[in-house]
Amino acid sequence: MSRAADRLKVVVNHLDRPSSFVQASTSGQNVAYYQPQALRYSFDNDLLSTEQRISYEEDGFLLIKGLVSGEDIDRFRAAFERICRREVQVPGLVVMRDVSIAKSEFVPDQKAISKLQDFQEEPELFRYCSLPQILNYVECFTGPNIMAMHTMLINKPPDTGNKTSRHPMHQDLHYFPFRPADRIVCSWTAMEKVNRQNGCLVVLPGSHHGTLKEHDYPEWEGGVNKMYHGVRDHDPNHPRVHLEMEKGDTVFFHPLLIHGSGKNQTQGFRKAISCHYASADCYYIDVRGTTQENIGQEVKEIAARKYAVDDVTFEDTWAVRGRLVQGERTNL
Numbered sequence: 049m050s051r052a053a054d055r056l057k058v059v060v061n062h063l064d065r066p067s068s069f070v071q072a073s074t075s076g077q078n079v080a081y082y083q084p085q086a087l088r089y090s091f092d093n094d095l096l097s098t099e100q101r102i103s104y105e106e107d108g109f110l111l112i113k114g115l116v117s118g119e120d121i122d123r124f125r126a127a128f129e130r131i132c133r134r135e136v137q138v139p140g141l142v143v144m145r146d147v148s149i150a151k152s153e154f155v156p157d158q159k160a161i162s163k164l165q166d167f168q169e170e171p172e173l174f175r176y177c178s179l180p181q182i183l184n185y186v187e188c189f190t191g192p193n194i195m196a197m198h199t200m201l202i203n204k205p206p207d208t209g210n211k212t213s214r215h216p217m218h219q220d221l222h223y224f225p226f227r228p229a230d231r232i233v234c235s236w237t238a239m240e241k242v243n244r245q246n247g248c249l250v251v252l253p254g255s256h257h258g259t260l261k262e263h264d265y266p267e268w269e270g271g272v273n274k275m276y277h278g279v280r281d282h283d284p285n286h287p288r289v290h291l292e293m294e295k296g297d298t299v300f301f302h303p304l305l306i307h308g309s310g311k312n313q314t315q316g317f318r319k320a321i322s323c324h325y326a327s328a329d330c331y332y333i334d335v336r337g338t339t340q341e342n343i344g345q346e347v348k349e350i351a352a353r354k355y356a357v358d359d360v361t362f363e364d365t366w367a368v369r370g371r372l373v374q375g376e377r378t379n380l
């Protein structure tokens with residue numbers, strides 16, 4: 049029996065989802081197999097192997113080594129540095145500083161910047177979101193109509209000793225007022241070697257099988273960055289995986305996957321570039337009365353302050369930032 053078929057059995061036993069598989073009898077043994085259509089998290093196409101599809105189904109992430117070239121990464125880094133030196137003005141760009149230095153004097157240097165958000169109007173950085181090799185993978189999860197909904201370049205600073213460089217365990221779906229979750233995917237590319245020392249991604253494999261959990265600010269003594277909500281309670285005994293990656297390696301992960309990143313214990317600034325994609329056929333939801341109401345309110349307040357408007361909705365803040373990168377803008 050092939051390795052893929054072997055893993056199918058494991059997945060079936062592991063997930064215990066009677067409706068998604070059929071019983072088959074081989075050599076007198078009763079064995080459960082997935083039917084092709086029972087793989088709900090990805091589409092059947094020529095790019096993903098059955099093993100890769102099962103792996104995403106089971107774990108909620110898929111790591112592809114060497115997907116982005118060193119040359120491209122160097123160009124993204126140069127664009128980031130131009131922004132840090134304030135040589136360019138980018139409409140809509142959010143430049144974030146770590147909470148531990150947010151109130152100190154401004155230095156126009158990468159050392160003051162822990163994250164860029166919303167670089168959809170910066171052509172060089174946004175090129176990342178349209179790289180054909182990335183979109184080919186994204187399409188496996190979203191289908192052909194693809195929106196780039198959220199863009200980030202994370203420059204995780206050396207921890208100042210307060211542990212504020214940590215990113216609490218969270219599910220990205222908490223921030224998104226659109227569905228269905230299975231048609232949303234994040235691509236996250238290491239811009240240099242990332243490991244436990246400099247605060248690589250940490251994931252709870254399989255956690256995407258659960259539902260969206262309640263998120264809030266973690267009670268950390270040293271402070272927490274604005275809008276860095278964490279899952280209120282996740283099973284501390286769930287196995288964790290530290291995703292150590294080389295420059296250009298890219299991980300695709302599901303928006304319900306619980307993940308975070310540890311503190312950066314080196315003197316370097318750990319860099320990664322990422323984009324959250326969604327099928328343009330997704331639809332907006334009203335988060336009032338749901339666990340997402342708290343983040344919806346915070347984002348609305350920030351948008352209102354930033355753009356001096358008072359009737360902006362949480363959905364609007366996404367609709368204005370989203371950009372079509374493939375196919376047709378049908379809905380979002």
Ligand SMILES: CCCCCCCCCCCCCCCCC(=O)SCCNC(=O)CCNC(=O)[C@H](O)C(C)(C)COP(=O)(O)OP(=O)(O)OC[C@H]1O[C@@H](n2cnc3c(N)ncnc32)[C@H](O)[C@@H]1OP(=O)(O)O
Nearest residue numbers: 143144145146147150151220223273274275276347351365
């Ligand atoms: C169309 C409009 C869109 C509106 C934008 C809304 C943003 C939406 C974010 C959604 C995120 C989705 C992501 C999905 C993936 C999951 C995650 O990424 S989780 C983390 C998400 N959160 C963030 O990314 C935080 C983003 N940061 C910011 O938006 C800004 O940095 C900011 C915190 C709003 C501050 O920006 P700005 O107002 O420009 O900064 P200042 O004028 O210097 O400071 C104002 C005020 O805020 C304090 N401050 C600054 N930085 C921080 C910080 N890191 N933590 C806490 N507080 C901070 C600063 O001290 C000032 O305070 P004061 O008391 O008013 O002096």
Ligand SMILES: Nc1ncnc2c1ncn2[C@@H]1O[C@H](COP(=O)(O)OP(=O)(O)OP(=O)(O)O)[C@@H](O)[C@H]1O
Nearest residue numbers: 214215216217244245250266307308309310311312
């Ligand atoms: N004490 C804690 N309470 C809550 N969340 C934590 C705690 N320690 C780490 N985390 C979260 O777990 C994830 C990574 O943890 P990890 O243990 O790898 O990092 P670290 O504790 O910063 O560093 P390390 O354990 O490698 O010294 C991050 O999301 C981090 O925010």
Ligand SMILES: O=C(O)CCC(=O)C(=O)O
Nearest residue numbers: 202204215220308309320
């Ligand atoms: O790069 C990191 O540290 C994690 C970022 C992340 O998970 C996020 O911003 O949603």
Ligand SMILES: [Fe+2]
Nearest residue numbers: 218219220307
């Ligand atoms: Fe995240």
Ligand SMILES: [Mg+2]
Nearest residue numbers: 214309310311
């Ligand atoms: Mg730890």
